[in-house]
Structure formats: C-alpha cells, structure tokens
Amino acid sequence: MPLLIQPAIAPGTFSRTPQPTLRTADGELALRPFVPGDAAAVHAAFQDPVLQYWHLRSMDSTEEAAQWVESVREDWLKETGAQWLVVRAADGAPLGRMALRLMDLEEGTAEVGYWVLADARGLGVAPRALTAMTDWALAAGFHRVDLEHSTGNEPSCRVAEKAGYPLEGTRRSSALHPDGWHDMHVHVRIQQT
Template sequence: MHTTPTYLVAGTLTLRPWSPEDSAELARLYQDEALRRWTSEAVHDEAGAARWVAAQRRGREAGDRFAFAVEEAPEGVPGETRAPGAGARLVGNVVLKYAARGSGSAEVGYWTAAHARGRGVAPRALGALADWAFTAFAHEGLTRLELLHQVDNTASCRVAEKAGFTQAGILPAAPPAFPLEGHAHVRHAPPAA
C-alpha cells in the first residue's frame, strides 16, 4: 500500500499529497465558479476544505485514492531543485481513483486553479500522474487509465489529448449528478521493455 508521501516532479510542477495547511488556499481557489461547476466536491469554506483534505488523506491511507496538490515553482526554478512547498503556488489537483485494485483499470481526475488555466498545467500534471501510476501499480497489472468528463467540457477534451489520452466512447447521462452525456478518454500503459 502507498501510504507514505509521494512527490512527483514535472518541470516546474511538483505533485505532493494534500496537507491540512492547504485548507485556507483550497477554500479560496474554490470561490471560482468554473471550478465549482466542473468538480463534484462541495468546498464552500475553510472547514469544508479541511474535510476535503482529510478525505484525501483517508483515501491515500486506504490505498484507493491518491490525490496530489499541484504546485508551481516560481518562474525559472525547476521543481526538482527546491524543497516541496518552498516558494511554490498551488495551481491544481490530480487524482488517481483506484477502488477496484487488481482490475487493471483506474480513473484519473483533475482540476486547475483559475490563475493557472491555459498554461499546460493540467496536461503536465496528468502526464506525471499517469507515468507514476503505471510504474507504482505495474505489479498489480494496472494497464489502463480513464479520464471521464461531461460532453460540454471541451477544455477537458483538449487536456486529455495533450496528456496522451484518446477518446474511447460516449457515456450516457446520469442525472442529477451528470445531466449530460460524457466522454471517456483512455491512456494505456507503455509496453513493457
């Protein structure tokens, strides 16, 4: 089980486990209407953010949900040259949802803070997450990752494509949580060397 903190680096981005100290900033980021529209989590204030962070910790401890805060280093400072959190700005979240361990398949999700959209943060973070997942869970036979989104979220189609996911199908609507059809994008593990 992967209960110890894992830090991933993708250029100027660092992916790290969420911590209670992130709650105030998380609550601030969730004031963004677009973020609230596309995510299923309800974070309305700092107390709600603290509950969300605690749920991410429990998922990591249970080994079925690995959420990472995505931080961006100051311009010109590669992520690998600094300590996690040092001078970085929170720019998003990526998550591996691996409830059906041993099934060969897992789901990924993400969101990007308003101030970081349009700069390639999500594709880079998702790419790092996918690479990590295929390596960390190869011994369990993980070979397929799915990214699901509502059909009217065209930005997620672009993110999926840039992160190496191909569109694999249409999902039926499931109101009230998912009132419209959705897209399923898939990325497969690279062939074993």
Template structure:
C-alpha cells in the same frame, strides 16, 4: 493482498517532480492548503463543469474534505496531489488518481487548476506526470479520464496527453452544480502499453 497493494500502502508517495511542477500531498492542518482547496472547489468555472461528491462551501468543509482524501490515500483507494510550481512553490491546482482498483489495475484521474494558473499548460503537465507514475510505479494498466460533454478544454488536454476518446457515458455525472439532474460524460483512457506523449 496483492504485490501492488503492498507497494501502494507501505510506500506512500511523498512527491513527484517533472515538467516544471512538483506534486505533493495536501495538508489538512495547513491553513494555506485548506484555503486553496476551498478556492478550487468553489471556483465558478470548476462548478460549471463539476459537482463535488461532498458539498464544500467553507473552510470547515474544505478541511474535512482534505482529511477524507488523506484517509482514502492511506487505505490505497485514492491519491490526491497538490500541484505546485517547482520554482516558486506556488500552489496551482490539484490532480488525483482516484477509485484505484488494485485487482483490475485501473483508476480514474481528475484535476482542476486555480483561476490565476490557467492558460499555462498546468493541467496537461500535471496529467502527464501523474499518469506516468500511476502506469509505472503504481503498476496500473488502465487510467480513465471523464469530463462533462461540452468541456472542450478538458477534451483537448486528454487527447494531448495520450488519453484518446473512447465513447460517451449517458447521464453519468451531475449537472449544473446540483444533484437532481444529470449530463453525459466523454470517456478517455490510457493504457500502460500506450506510447508516452511529449509535452
């Protein structure tokens, strides 16, 4: 086991704070967390651009999905945060550092924001906070961000947060909330050696 693995497994992250946000672990036993997770993954705008790897259609699915996320967090392969307003404690969305490769020191980042929280820079602020943690405390070198081509909002967020566009991955994600057709993905990435961006 590498030093990075030891740090990530024996020192689980309980909270990150900054930019008016708190990033906290989700709780599969908390009804409010399960309901927010379900709303996020069944939101029509989310489904327009994303197809969850595991179908999430009801509260039972949402609870199972959160438990699965907790298991992957425990084994050091994913870390999924609930994005919360620092002042009110209101849940705003989620951000995850996923597919963590401790050998290559790389990972993928993904996020969504609940409908009522959109338009307030939540995704960009959460991305800056999670990326800083992943590229410093977690010791990663490269953090990738992929989004469906045509999702201009995600493209702008990535660029503003220091994730330049690197290319197009052909047929790299499911299309139209299904598993029978595919669409292209814009790949953005940030390195630990890249300069920090300002909000």
C-alpha cells in the same frame, strides 16, 4: 471467495510508503501530497463557479476543506485514492489538483480527477501534471487509467488529448450536472506491456 487471478497491484503497495512527490518533465511543476495547511487554498479554489459547475460540489468553509484534506490523506492509506496539490516548483504556489480516484488494486484501474485554479488556466498546467501523474500510475502497476469529462467541457477534452489520452467513446447521459444529464467522453491510457 478466492480470486482466480493475482491482483494487478499487491495490497499494501502504497499504504506502506509515503505518497511521493512527482515532477513534470520540464521540472516547472511539482505534484505533492496534500497537507493540513492546504485547507485555505482548497477552500479558495472551490469558490470558483467554473470549478463548482464541472466538479459538482462546493466547499463552504476552511473547516470543511480541512476535513476534505484529511479524507484525501486517509484515501492513500486505504489505497482507494491518491491526490496531489499541483504547485509551481520555484515557489510552491498552488496551481491545481490531480487525483487518481476509485483506485482498484485488484483490477489495476483508476479514474482521473483534476482542477486548475482560474489564474493558472491556459498555461499548460493540467496536461503537464496529468502526464506526470499518469506516467507514475502506469509505472506503479495500474493497467488502465480512465478520464471522463462532459462532452460540453471542451478544455478537458484538449487536456486529455495533450496528455496522451485518446478518446475511447461516449457514455450517453451518464453524469448529472446542475443543468441536467450530460453525455461523457471517455479517454483512457493503458499500460503498454
């Protein structure tokens, strides 16, 4: 069936080019594409019970993490997702992850996902990296970028607000966590035209 609209982002826009490395405005953090050598860092990150609780998954081995890293790289080529390892620019030390998930080029929408390593929390890593990634996404043609988090996850609410994502509303009982159904806050940034 033919579309009656032009896609917000032309197919092939991302897959034809290498995934870029992004920098935060202060230059202290870099968001770089995942590489196979990141599997050990990803596996270690997922041993954190806080990360597992809010992200609903475990990573049981370095081999499983390697498969995940490869799937992330494939998502860029399929134009369905873009994920970056957040590192300290000075020495490349891993600090977290930023992601655009559920990328829809026709509609020009994506959903944010992220985590920060335990020893990097409270240092402003997430809001700075989220701002850099979102600015790139909006400049690349996305019209709307959604960020959802459990209403019980107050740190994620603060990250959203610091990164310029105003609260749009609450989706009631919309995400299943280990302790049951959670209401989810919906924050959004929209491309200004």
